[in-house]
């Protein structure tokens with residue numbers, strides 16, 4: 001029987017956790033400028049007003065608490081830890097002449113500690129940490145200047161950390177550029193053809209990913225590089241052919257991106273779709289060669305919810321990661337209206353593995369919920385149920401022969417929600433005493449789900 005080993009771990013991102021925005025010469029990321037209003041991901045913001053509160057500037061102060069946090073990680077018993085580097089901590093303006101030594105040294109300390117504790121780092125180079133100054137200077141990722149700036153940043157990280165880090169993810173959820181463009185540095189608001197602008201940005205990220213793979217391998221042949229999409233199974237609402245077609249249409253955005261990452265080229269159908277939509281991608285021959293020669297070693301994805309597609313515009317809408325589709329009458333929802341579908345994670349793995357036959361990673365999967373502290377404890381049985389049911393399906397997928405290289409649940413610590421900027425939407429195994437207004441002691445308290453996952457992890461080592 002074929003059964004691949006899977007590394008089990010947990011995840012955070014720098015932008016949502018690190019804080020220390022004004023420490024160590026860090027520059028602003030776009031997230032540091034986003035206010036906490038509902039429409040935050042859909043707006044471009046001016047430089048922060050120093051009297052207002054910006055949740056991502058503080059995160060949960062991992063910058064100051066990392067030693068205590070890594071100690072907790074060790075107690076948890078993870079094999080791997082997915083985290084990200086804040087580009088604006090390494091190059092405060094995105095393309096400075098020299099990298100910021102204080103920023104580089106900060107991650108040195110983190111990787112040293114992880115390795116000393118036997119925890120394998122999985123490092124994302126760009127996860128909502130887009131240098132604000134670069135966005136102002138060149139506009140967004142639709143501009144080719146970003147490829148050179150990003151690859152220089154990536155190369156700086158490979159050169160500095162490849163003795164301790166071997167698993168790299170170039171970009172978090174590349175398809176976010178199509179749905180929440182302004183939050184990942186796509187200047188869609190100043191474009192006359194928004195769809196073209198988003199796809200050009202995606203293409204430039206794909207070109208940057210390919211160049212980064214080449215650089216990573218040149219620095220250390222042991223480096224393995226993957227990239228990430230957000231992937232959800234898309235169910236047609238009914239067996240009406242129109243609904244099935246609609247599901248296929250929605251699915252094609254994520255798969256167009258994954259096809260380039262894995263196969264090294266756009267499919268003919270994707271190129272035809274672009275042409276029909278008047279999307280004229282600027283793509284040099286050199287880039288095309290790079291795409292075909294430098295392909296990912298693994299494909300990473302997040303999974304939060306499945307999506308239902310309907311050709312009926314009046315169908316009741318649902319929410320979800322990136323977008324929600326319509327309501328699924330067979331499933332329940334989180335407090336934020338995201339569909340909860342444990343079997344969906346197995347379907348997601350099967351679909352991706354059948355199509356790509358490449359090692360996969362689930363690098364985010366978890367439940368955003370309001371937690372209550374009762375006598376100093378957090379009894380989050382709802383999160384335990386979510387994790388237990390999803391992990392059971394992941395185990396079934398592994399048993400079926402799917403090569404899942406790593407599973408890192410989201411998230412290790414409570415963190416600032418990417419879409420809403422709230423602290424009260426908590427994902428962590430570890431509670432952090434901090435509220436939406438930035439008040440609290442920052443005390444860390446392992447929740448019941450921490451103890452549950454700890455037990456699960458112990459069994460995986462046997």
Ligand code: BG6
Pocket residue numbers: 013016128172173230302321322364368416417418419420425
């Ligand atoms: C993913 C992001 O899209 O969704 C994470 O990569 C994010 O950064 C997660 O936290 C959950 O979304 P939200 O908006 O609830 O934080």
